[in-house]
Amino acid sequence: MLNATRRLGKTKFWLPKPAIRCIDKHMSRVSCRTLAGLLLVATVSVFILGCGITLSPEKEKPLDVFPLKTSLAPNSQVILFRFESTLPGTPLSETVWDNESEPFADVEQSKQIGYTQDYSKPLLYGIQAAFKPDYTRIFIPFGRIFQDVFQSGLQKVFPKSLACSDDSCELEKLQSAAPRHIVRLKVTEFQMWEKPLNHLNLKATVECKVYRAGMTNQPEFVYDARHEATNQSIGSILTTSGGFIKKMDKISNEFAAALSEDILENLQKKLGE
Secondary structure (H helix, E strand, O other), X not given: OOOEEEEEOOEEEEEOHHHHHHHHHHHHHHHHHHHHHHHHHHHHHHHHHHHOOOOXXXXXXXXXXXXXXXXXXXXXXXXXXXXXXXXXXXXXHHEEEEOOOOOEEOOOHHHEEEEEEOOHHHHHHOHHHHHOHHHEEEEEOHHHHHHHHHHHHHHHHOOOOEEEOOHHHHHHHXXXXXXXXXXXXXXXXXXXXXXXXXXXXXEEEEEEEEEEOOEOOOXXXXXXXXXXXXXXXXXXXXXXXXXXXXXXXXXXXXXXHHXXXXXXXXHHHHHOO
């Protein structure tokens, strides 16, 4: 029965109801497939934009170090602080850590913070691989962060203190300033890992040895400062790479600040006035 119509442009087509139902059914299937495809493209696009994916797998920015904020009262003692090397022959400030290997020496990398993404994993194992923590190598120049944050705290808590990183500097300071104590600081452990996804975890130990000036064969006391920060969010799937790194920088600075304040407070209690 020709009692139904379909219009295309200015032309009117007369079709039977069964034919119309058949066309509507097939158009519905095509629409669903098209919609599914569009949703997949949109999801992948959001993921790519959220992760800040560019042609380069390495995302980094110059390191920012924030001065330590503390409520500790100033102490008038003259103390010499020595930042010892974690790696033989490498200044602490040039030592970098990542979540895949042992600490390593890198002058340029020690001034940057960021991460590297392994694009081969999503290609080999599917896009779901990009949502796993082992997709990303994180690198943090904790040596420089800790040393600079700690020194900023020294200026407030021990304003007459001195700091150095090598033997010649230590000898010169001992002769010119005559400090009462020598404090040697060494980062013996720093670990980082991502768990769950987009959450940073940090753990560190700093060995603190205190000597009386002129009696450096045996420390007066030894203190291991330990600190751990877990489940620190650095963003979501919608966060850009720049946003991730900025949050990593902030968390690393706050972590170094907490560790530094712990050491400074303990020294105040042990050394007194």
